[in-house]
Amino acid sequence: MDAEARTDLALSRIAAAIGEAARVRILYCLLDGHARTSTELAAVAEVTPSTASVHLNRLRAERLIKLSAIGKHRYYSLQGGEVASALEALSVLAGGTRHKFVPSAPVYLRFARTCYDHIAGTLGVALHDRMKSLGWLTENSSGHKNAYDVSHQGAQGLQTLGIDLVATRMLHRRFAFACMDWSERRAHLGGAMGAAVLKLALKRKWMVQEVGTRALSLTSFGRREMHTRFGLQLE
Amino acid sequence: MDAEARTDLALSRIAAAIGEAARVRILYCLLDGHARTSTELAAVAEVTPSTASVHLNRLRAERLIKLSAIGKHRYYSLQGGEVASALEALSVLAGGTRHKFVPSAPVYLRFARTCYDHIAGTLGVALHDRMKSLGWLTENSSGHKNAYDVSHQGAQGLQTLGIDLVATRMLHRRFAFACMDWSERRAHLGGAMGAAVLKLALKRKWMVQEVGTRALSLTSFGRREMHTRFGLQLE
DNA sequence: TCAACGCTTCGTTTATCATCAAATAATGGA
DNA sequence: TCCATTATTTGATGATAAACGAAGCGTTGA
Structure with a gap:
């Protein structure tokens, strides 16, 4: 042929x-x-x-x-x-x-949405990157790929935010890892830690979940908190 | 839907x-x-x-x-x-x-080739146009669409070239018509007249036919003749 | 280790399609 | 008018493919 x-x-x-x-x-x-x-x-x-x-x-x-x-x-x-x-x-x-x-790309999904039980989208990636650059998250050496540990510094910060780190560690699931975000093509925070962050954000009304979708809406209060607590200047 | x-x-x-x-x-x-x-x-x-x-x-x-x-x-x-x-x-x-x-587009076919028994391609179209502009060919009014008549002037010219117009007319086939050339998207001369022109061109060695293809090659002698007899400046 | 979940593979049924030969239609020329 | 050439339609056959349910595989979390 x-x-x-x-x-x-x-x-x-x-x-x-x-x-x-x-x-x-x-x-x-x-x-x-x-x-x-x-x-x-x-x-x-x-x-x-x-x-x-x-x-x-x-x-x-x-x-x-x-x-x-x-x-x-x-x-x-x-x-x-x-x-x-x-x-x-x-x-x-x-x-x-x-x-x-x-x-x-659906814009409303791009900015912030749930990935199972944690935050994905532009906001999720930004938070993840910020936590890493603050030194809160460090690479886990135990062999699990993409897994994170929380540093002493990170533990303090999270405690201050109102996250019960001890309870989070006791959950029988992966603690913290880099969850690939295919819309951003970058990682966000997954695992028990990621879930805890989302839970906190919803509890504090930083963001609200749209019914029937995976979309998350950042409230204006949440926007201010992102700025004051994480130094994130969004949008 | x-x-x-x-x-x-x-x-x-x-x-x-x-x-x-x-x-x-x-x-x-x-x-x-x-x-x-x-x-x-x-x-x-x-x-x-x-x-x-x-x-x-x-x-x-x-x-x-x-x-x-x-x-x-x-x-x-x-x-x-x-x-x-x-x-x-x-x-x-x-x-x-x-x-x-x-x-x-295959160049060798584009310039000159046979269309059944007459000349098609760029050269065929050029000859056809030239014969029309010289006034040799006139529109036939008998109702056959695309049919041509040969004018008195045209008869003289063709006779000079060596085409037996009387014999050509007696063939039981369409005498002369505009044959659409789909590669050039323009007409060339078809019918008994068209065949007579090709026959003459081959006899006079103005062009030669490639074996096994429909391609026609203009000889250098033919090129000169196209110029002197028809005023065609080719290529 | 087990159970749950997400996904793939397997087996079967049904429908579509490519192919050709033969029959039919249309055209131009004798 | 009839014939030769050219093109399309029809019908039969075999192959391909789409669909689903059920069963299997692998990963994750309890």
């Missing part, structure tokens, strides 16, 4: 991989650059998780998406900008109104 | 229409902007004419190609530049070496 015939085949296989409604929904959903789990994508594609899994495998086989983190959650995201370009070119042909999608 | 869902479906159908090897070969072949008949495209796609017909219908249904002239021959061509763009974007993903195809 010569080079041209191989290109024909490759192109036809790629186009065929795109050429299915559920997979188009998946790809469109990933166009904002965020990574998502297969369950999320199954819901978006309106198919069962098993079917979605097959679709995701096929898209991956054609190098349209990539699998980003192996662990409890597996995150799928677009392979690269060329994929977005191709989708855009095709959507012009489709005559749809969707060809302005590149920066369509 | 909302607008987004409709776009999803349309896009998936379009991608699926591209997503088949034979159809990719057809589309690639049409990328040079030329229009081709279904038989030509069947050969390119390496399928039987009936299969090609199905493929062409599908591509047409998705508005990727268009059908250009209804008559004995039906010419298929790309619908527009957006289609070429989409194919290019996809071919980047395919990693092929083919993404420099836009101006890939």
